Amino acid sequence: MLDAFEILTTSGIVLWRKQYAPVSSSVVNSLINDVFIEQRGQKSNDGGKNPPYRKEKYTLRYTSAKDVGLIFVVVYQSLLHLSWVDDLLTAVRALFTKQYATELKKPHATTVNCRDFDQTFDALVRKLDTGSTRRPSEPDSDAGPVELTPPSSTASAGEDGVDDEDAPPPIPTAPQFKKPAIPQRQKQESAIVDDTTSTDITPVPTPDTSRPGTPSTASSHLLTAKAGPGKASRRARKANATAWSTSAPASSGDEGPIRKAKGGKTSAKQKRRWDADGFAADDNDPVLDYSAPAATSEPGDGERELDVNEVKAENMGSRTGKGQFVLKDLDDEVDAILASSKSSQATKETSAESSGLLGSATSRISGLFRNVVGGKTLSKQDLQQPLQQMQNHLLEKNVAREAAERLCTSVETDLLNQTTASFTSIDATIRTSMAKALTRILTPTSSLDLLRNITSTIEGPAARPYVISIVGVNGVGKSTSLSKIAYFLLQNKFRVLVVAADTFRSGAVEQLRVHVRNLSELSRREDVGTVELFEQGYGKDAATVARDAVSNATNAGKGEMLYDVVLIDTAGRRHNDTRLMSSLTKFGQLAKPDKIFMVGEALVGTDSVAQARNFAKEFVDTKGQLRNNGVGMDGFIISKCDTVGDMVGTLVSMVHATGIPVVFLGVGQHYGDLRGLNVGWAVDKLMK
Amino acid sequence: MASQSTVEAWLTWAFSPSISAILVTLVISLLSPILIHIYLYRKAQSKELPSFLLLGPSGAGKTTLLTLFANGTPSTTHTSQEPQTALCRLPSTVRSSEDRYRSEHDTSSRSQPQFLLVDTPGHGKLRHHAVTSLTSPGSLKGLIFVVDSAATSSSAGLTAAAEYLYDILLILQKRHTHSKTSKDPTALPVLIAANKQDVFTSLPTGLVKSKLEEEIARVRQTRSKGLLDSGIGMEDANVGDEEGNWLGEYGAREFGFGQMEEHGVDVRVAGGNVRGEGEGEGRVEEWWGWVGENL
Numbered sequence: 012m013l014d015a016f017e018i019l020t021t022s023g024i025v026l027w028r029k030q031y032a033p034v035s036s037s038v039v040n041s042l043i044n045d046v047f048i049e050q051r052g053q054k055s056n057d058g059g060k061n062p063p064y065r066k067e068k069y070t071l072r073y074t075s076a077k078d079v080g081l082i083f084v085v086v087y088q089s090l091l092h093l094s095w096v097d098d099l100l101t102a103v104r105a106l107f108t109k110q111y112a113t114e115l116k117k118p119h120a121t122t123v124n125c126r127d128f129d130q131t132f133d134a135l136v137r138k139l140d141t142g143s144t145r146r147p148s149e150p151d152s153d154a155g156p157v158e159l160t161p162p163s164s165t166a167s168a169g170e171d172g173v174d175d176e177d178a179p180p181p182i183p184t185a186p187q188f189k190k191p192a193i194p195q196r197q198k199q200e201s202a203i204v205d206d207t208t209s210t211d212i213t214p215v216p217t218p219d220t221s222r223p224g225t226p227s228t229a230s231s232h233l234l235t236a237k238a239g240p241g242k243a244s245r246r247a248r249k250a251n252a253t254a255w256s257t258s259a260p261a262s263s264g265d266e267g268p269i270r271k272a273k274g275g276k277t278s279a280k281q282k283r284r285w286d287a288d289g290f291a292a293d294d295n296d297p298v299l300d301y302s303a304p305a306a307t308s309e310p311g312d313g314e315r316e317l318d319v320n321e322v323k324a325e326n327m328g329s330r331t332g333k334g335q336f337v338l339k340d341l342d343d344e345v346d347a348i349l350a351s352s353k354s355s356q357a358t359k360e361t362s363a364e365s366s367g368l369l370g371s372a373t374s375r376i377s378g379l380f381r382n383v384v385g386g387k388t389l390s391k392q393d394l395q396q397p398l399q400q401m402q403n404h405l406l407e408k409n410v411a412r413e414a415a416e417r418l419c420t421s422v423e424t425d426l427l428n429q430t431t432a433s434f435t436s437i438d439a440t441i442r443t444s445m446a447k448a449l450t451r452i453l454t455p456t457s458s459l460d461l462l463r464n465i466t467s468t469i470e471g472p473a474a475r476p477y478v479i480s481i482v483g484v485n486g487v488g489k490s491t492s493l494s495k496i497a498y499f500l501l502q503n504k505f506r507v508l509v510v511a512a513d514t515f516r517s518g519a520v521e522q523l524r525v526h527v528r529n530l531s532e533l534s535r536r537e538d539v540g541t542v543e544l545f546e547q548g549y550g551k552d553a554a555t556v557a558r559d560a561v562s563n564a565t566n567a568g569k570g571e572m573l574y575d576v577v578l579i580d581t582a583g584r585r586h587n588d589t590r591l592m593s594s595l596t597k598f599g600q601l602a603k604p605d606k607i608f609m610v611g612e613a614l615v616g617t618d619s620v621a622q623a624r625n626f627a628k629e630f631v632d633t634k635g636q637l638r639n640n641g642v643g644m645d646g647f648i649i650s651k652c653d654t655v656g657d658m659v660g661t662l663v664s665m666v667h668a669t670g671i672p673v674v675f676l677g678v679g680q681h682y683g684d685l686r687g688l689n690v691g692w693a694v695d696k697l698m699k
Numbered sequence: 700m701a702s703q704s705t706v707e708a709w710l711t712w713a714f715s716p717s718i719s720a721i722l723v724t725l726v727i728s729l730l731s732p733i734l735i736h737i738y739l740y741r742k743a744q745s746k747e748l749p750s751f752l753l754l755g756p757s758g759a760g761k762t763t764l765l766t767l768f769a770n771g772t773p774s775t776t777h778t779s780q781e782p783q784t785a786l787c788r789l790p791s792t793v794r795s796s797e798d799r800y801r802s803e804h805d806t807s808s809r810s811q812p813q814f815l816l817v818d819t820p821g822h823g824k825l826r827h828h829a830v831t832s833l834t835s836p837g838s839l840k841g842l843i844f845v846v847d848s849a850a851t852s853s854s855a856g857l858t859a860a861a862e863y864l865y866d867i868l869l870i871l872q873k874r875h876t877h878s879k880t881s882k883d884p885t886a887l888p889v890l891i892a893a894n895k896q897d898v899f900t901s902l903p904t905g906l907v908k909s910k911l912e913e914e915i916a917r918v919r920q921t922r923s924k925g926l927l928d929s930g931i932g933m934e935d936a937n938v939g940d941e942e943g944n945w946l947g948e949y950g951a952r953e954f955g956f957g958q959m960e961e962h963g964v965d966v967r968v969a970g971g972n973v974r975g976e977g978e979g980e981g982r983v984e985e986w987w988g989w990v991g992e993n994l
Contacts, residue, residue, distance in 0.1 A: 022783030022818060023762045025775040036777060040758075043778040048822050080781065119786040119815070121769045433739065447827075456823040458862050462921040467854070503924050675926070687926045 410660030455672035485583035646674030
């Protein structure tokens with residue numbers, strides 16, 4: 012079942028959590044890092060629901076309440092398919108924010124005393140937990156007599172269902188194991204098997220079975236269930252339940268799982284109440300009271316709103332005397348929350364109509380005033396137009412549409428329902444938020460100190476040459492960027508070997524030879540490092556050439572390492588040519604570069620996204636895992652930045668597509684015209 | 700047409716010398732400044748509390764330290780995405796600097812001053828929060844740079860911590876050297892809190908200090924040789940100045956935190972642990988003491 016449920020703030024403090032099994036905190040940390048900070052793979056596809064995040068053996072589902080800065084995370088084993096978890100998240104979010112809103116909104120609040128929430132949560136889980144692996148929307152078929160279901164399958168279902176309760180889990184293998192036993196004991200054994208099925212396992216498949224649809228059966232079920240508690244023995248009750256093939260929840264003293272079959276449609280749900288004991292003690296399971304709402308179990312109650320209101324009113328009347336509010340109307344509240352979330356999802360697209368000419372005029376005037384003075388709560392309509400302008404602005408700066416849309420979406424989620432500061436217009440607020448988003452997308456996660464990496468690789472007992480390889484589309488300036496890097500490394504007194512692994516285009520080797528000649532002349536004059544060219548002519552396999560070059564530089568077994576850095580130039584290839592691209596995989600595996608840089612032109616527009624993606628996905632290791640922690644490459648070199656002026660949007664597009672940072676910028680024709688990226692500079696240019 | 704005549708009638712009344720019009724004008728002219736004042740200064744803080752900034756690489760224990768200082772008990776935490784402020788009060792066992800000359804036997808009630816502790820995310824992409832709050836200090840009294848002593852024993856962890864610390868110290872140094880006025884900006888002391896001293900693999904405080912100094916020297920070396928970045932020509936004209944970008948004593952091979960004193964940055968290293976073994980009691984007295992001294 013669930014492994015953990017955590018409620019944490021965006022500043023990282025865990026406000027409340029419940030762990031059913033120990034879960035390493037690195038699981039949640041990696042969720043935060045990957046999804047919230049790096050915003051990797053965050054494509055919400057099904058109506059606002061966040062896609063599940065998988066890490067190790069766990070699946071994490073999450074939702075966030077932006078206005079109070081909370082994140083709700085559920086952790087469960089990936090083997091299970093818990094379809095009710097989404098409902099749980101929605102319900103918990105609504106209940107928690109409602110219950111503790113005042114405490115959360117206080118300034119400097121670091122903790123919230125939410126010990127009471129344990130009970131609410133337990134009740135919620137009990138209510139929503141269908142324990143099943145099937146989706147609630149699936150048409151439920153009657154599972155038939157339980158005796159006919161194979162013991163092993165019920166047992167495994169039982170494992171799913173009972174784990175979180177204290178009840179002893181059924182021994183799943185026992186029946187299977189005993190089946191091929193000695194024949195004369197067979198009868199007895201089978202009796203035992205039956206016995207276990209009826210005692211331990213029966214309550215478990217019941218969540219799977221649907222509640223009978225006809226009112227007559229339902230009411231009789233209710234009667235039985237009500238007669239059960241306290242009177243019959245456990246086994247008898249279970250047997251009873253089996254007979255009705257529906258859930259018969261246990262008495263208050265029992266530790267057994269109390270779980271209601273959440274029917275195919277949530278509309279056909281019975282109301283439940285808990286009495287005082289259920290609230291007072293944590294472990295005591297609440298008694299189910301089915302007596303009151305006879306009307307609610309009518310099959311025809313399609314009108315949810317009506318249903319909820321009716322029962323709520325009745326509950327209030329009978330319960331207010333006890334003064335326990337939270338648990339009492341929890342059931343209805345949860346129903347209402349889920350219903351409203353569903354209906355909001357359904358009616359999301361149909362936006363609200365403007366209410367009359369006069370109303371819109373006054374709201375517009377007050378909106379204008381607010382826009383000047385500030386203190387305006389931003390709604391989706393307010394943001395729509397300025398965001399569109401912002402997106403157009405980004406497109407003019409040569410940002411790919413996909414990246415611009417994503418940036419605008421992140422700004423919108425950032426600002427929705429926020430209040431603008433005093434004397435700040437919406438546009439200014441959006442600009443600051445956009446600048447923040449750009450800074451976040453462009454800033455590398457870890458620092459890229461190439462010199463440090465090289466020094467630590469070529470020193471020490473396990474010294475070896477540092478291998479850098481450069482890939483890219485035709486004509487973007489791979490060789491030029493490579494010689495610029497070579498010049499930079501030479502200035503730092505490294506011994507550099509340039510490898511001509513472009514064995515395809517005529518003139519490629521000669522071009523590199525010219526570069527190397529120039530560079531060695533320059534370095535001889537300035538008395539810095541040395542540079543050589545490694546080439547094997549045309550027509551040979553690039554991957555083999557690269558491997559030979561690296562082994563040549565290592566000079567293993569023959570004494571000292573000959574070169575510190577190996578720079579490999581590759582043939583340019585079109586990123587949608589699968590034949591040429593696939594050879595990159597072999598190249599990456601044979602040459603084993605420490606760094607793979609991709610050169611991209613600043614001039615390229617929308618295509619940059621596809622280029623970056625296609626190149627990155629080729630670099631997989633022998634296990635089929637993308638290298639460099641699943642991003643493929645190590646950095647981008649954006650060439651020809653001097654030719655585009657302010658339109659440096661390609662930087663954003665490429666980083667957006669892959670999450671790979673920009674390492675160098677080519678800003679001119681000379682060997683020295685290589686720069687690191689200053690994020691502030693880039694953001695400044697983009698926002699200008 | 701009818702609306703125009705009503706407007707005219709109103710205007711005539713407003714400019715007429717009748718007593719009611721004068722009264723209304725008086726009330727409006729007297730009340731409006733008051734109302735505007737109330738509206739504007741409703742949220743403004745009357746008094747700014749002294750604040751301390753929590754910095755450090757991700758996973759060092761900044762947020763846990765924050766909750767410990769604020770609530771007395773450390774909470775479970777995950778990676779932060781947003782800065783967080785907390786109101787803390789100096790515990791009665793620690794004397795603040797304004798109580799320096801007070802007698803031990805003075806029984807009159809001591810004021811335990813309050814301060815704000817600002818936690819910043821340590822993730823590489825989110826460090827701009829820290830940098831912005833550092834460049835616009837306001838009532839900032841000091842920085843607490845939290846380091847995981849266990850992570851510093853690995854080279855990757857050490858490099859991450861040292862590079863971040865280098866960046867922060869360089870900002871502080873530039874703040875000092877590039878100040879336009881002859882008056883020094885208020886000195887910002889730095890406490891390097893060597894956290895997680897209870898962990899078996901952690902390094903002792905002295906070793907953490909010397910390792911960080913060595914590593915910063917190396918970072919300084921490679922940074923000075925690295926490429927210029929693309930920000931040249933922005934308003935920050937001092938980027939090209941090599942001496943201005945050299946942390947500490949210019950040209951020195953070794954780096955010591957003592958070199959920062961020249962730039963008005965007092966660096967102290969103190970060990971402790973936010974979480975303890977078993978009973979959950981951390982050892983943070985030294986850090987409290989430092990906070991008390993600098994309040």
